[in-house]
Amino acid sequence: xxVSDFTPQPVLRDxxxxxxxxxxxxxxxxxxxxxxxxxxxxxxxxxGFGRREDALKETADLAADMPGSFDxxxxxxxxxxxxxxxxxxxGDRHGINLLVNNAGGQFFAxxxxxxxxxxxxxxxxxxxxxxxxxxxxxxxxxxxxxAVVNISLxxxxxxxxxxxxxxxxxxxxLGLTRTLALEWAGDGIRLNCLGxxxxxxxxxxxxxxxxxxxxxxxxxxxxxxxSVEEVAELTAFLASPAGALMTGQLIQIDGAAHLGPGxxxxxxxxxx
Ligand SMILES: CCCCCCCCCCC/C=C/C(=O)SCCNC(=O)CCNC(=O)[C@H](O)C(C)(C)COP(=O)(O)OP(=O)(O)OC[C@H]1O[C@@H](n2cnc3c(N)ncnc32)[C@H](O)[C@@H]1OP(=O)(O)O
Ligand SMILES: NC(=O)C1=CN([C@@H]2O[C@H](COP(=O)(O)OP(=O)(O)OC[C@H]3O[C@@H](n4cnc5c(N)ncnc54)[C@H](OP(=O)(O)O)[C@@H]3O)[C@@H](O)[C@H]2O)C=CC1
Numbered sequence: 001x002x003v004s005d006f007t008p009q010p011v012l013r014d015x016x017x018x019x020x021x022x023x024x025x026x027x028x029x030x031x032x033x034x035x036x037x038x039x040x041x042x043x044x045x046x047x048g049f050g051r052r053e054d055a056l057k058e059t060a061d062l063a064a065d066m067p068g069s070f071d072x073x074x075x076x077x078x079x080x081x082x083x084x085x086x087x088x089x090x091g092d093r094h095g096i097n098l099l100v101n102n103a104g105g106q107f108f109a110x111x112x113x114x115x116x117x118x119x120x121x122x123x124x125x126x127x128x129x130x131x132x133x134x135x136x137x138x139x140x141x142x143x144x145x146x147a148v149v150n151i152s153l154x155x156x157x158x159x160x161x162x163x164x165x166x167x168x169x170x171x172x173x174l175g176l177t178r179t180l181a182l183e184w185a186g187d188g189i190r191l192n193c194l195g196x197x198x199x200x201x202x203x204x205x206x207x208x209x210x211x212x213x214x215x216x217x218x219x220x221x222x223x224x225x226x227s228v229e230e231v232a233e234l235t236a237f238l239a240s241p242a243g244a245l246m247t248g249q250l251i252q253i254d255g256a257a258h259l260g261p262g263x264x265x266x267x268x269x270x271x272x
Pocket of ligand 1: 212
């Protein structure tokens with residue numbers, strides 16, 4: 001097994017985001033925390049969203065001595081009213097040059113074991129909340145000619161066993177991303193999706209997932225997991241002037257897992 005803590009060499013100037021603002025959902029752990037901290041290190045004023053105040057507070061403590069700043073709003077992104085209000089507060093405070101829709105997740109089950117309620121929950125979190133957050137951030141993104149990065153999943157263009165609801169939601173996000181890349185291009189707003197492969201975070205820490213880790217690495221041609229720092233660096237790159245003409249894309253950061261044999265054939269569970 002090869003679990004990666006690979007930290008990429010920084011490619012961006014330290015003050016590249018001075019005077020800019022960002023919103024990162026799911027900033028209290030894993031990928032979202034790494035993105036928030038990297039943006040703070042590059043001078044950004046970041047607002048983190050998430051349900052657990054204690055987790056967000058930990059991110060704030062880690063960001064305390066950084067050039068940028070980190071404040072947070074404890075909320076459920078599935079609560080549209082709370083989301084709209086928090087987005088407006090953050091936008092009014094420091095603008096929104098970058099929105100990172102990272103909060104997400106699902107449970108692993110074959111489609112025959114997914115109830116309508118389970119389907120709706122996953123679609124609500126991974127698709128509808130992304131629509132709400134992005135629409136809510138629009139006036140601020142327009143004012144800043146900003147960018148949106150949607151954290152997706154490697155392999156969504158070909159399906160993934162045990163993840164029917166999540167792959168459908170994230171394929172929906174890709175469609176939304178491409179449509180808004182067209183509708184908002186005239187406003188100077190860019191939107192992209194990042195598809196990480198396996199990333200070892202708390203989200204993959206339950207016993208079932210840990211037992212699958214060897215198979216997930218074996219199904220990754222480059223032979224290792226994706227580190228949270230790699231996802232964070234690419235997010236920062238997309239928000240920077242280096243990404244100025246990149247929009248409407250799905251960029252898979254997965255060591256070629258999406259090309260095969262891939263994570264998509266990992267057994268999603270029995271129909272029996
Ligand atoms: C086994 C390991 C296989 C590895 C395969 C590897 C694939 C490649 C790597 C993929 C990498 C992806 C990683 C990540 O996404 S990391 C982040 C992971 N973290 C999470 O996913 C946690 C987030 N999940 C949630 O927040 C919730 O589960 C969710 C939003 C999805 C639902 O929340 P809600 O509070 O609305 O849900 P309820 O508890 O009220 O349940 C709603 C209905 O859903 C049904 N349900 C829940 N769990 C299951 C299950 N395991 N199987 C079937 N159905 C389930 C639940 O029963 C409710 O429906 P009913 O009332 O009809 O019963
Ligand atoms: N780990 C992996 O292998 C991969 C992960 N991904 C995706 O990357 C994203 C981040 O996952 P990762 O960092 O691994 O996992 P984590 O479980 O660590 O992160 C998920 C974050 O989302 C937040 N969140 C979840 N539901 C809600 C909600 N309803 N409202 C507000 N915040 C919410 C959680 O905070 P809180 O609980 O405090 O609300 C948590 O901080 C997810 O979309 C995941 O599906 C994609 C590919 C691979």
